[in-house]
Amino acid sequence: MIKTISKVGNSQGVIFDAALMELAHLQTGDELNVELHEGGTITLTPIRPRPSRAEVARVIKSTLKDYARTMKKLA
Numbered sequence: 001m002i003k004t005i006s007k008v009g010n011s012q013g014v015i016f017d018a019a020l021m022e023l024a025h026l027q028t029g030d031e032l033n034v035e036l037h038e039g040g041t042i043t044l045t046p047i048r049p050r051p052s053r054a055e056v057a058r059v060i061k062s063t064l065k066d067y068a069r070t071m072k073k074l075a
Contacts, residue, residue: 026046032046033045
């Protein structure tokens with residue numbers, strides 16, 4: 001995909017159209033890590049929040065409860 005650097009106020013930027021945002025699972029306001037590599041390559045990596053230990057524990061507990069009978073049969 002080819003994009004053109006555009007003037008945005010006193011800065012420059014690259015516009016991400018709706019299709020690119022959807023394909024990359026990005027939303028307005030998402031944070032990106034910007035890395036500059038040797039030779040001038042730039043990579044943008046979305047910063048995705050990780051679930052807390054409490055959230056992971058809650059999901060595991062809920063799953064075990066929902067599938068208790070299946071888990072007993074598998075044991």
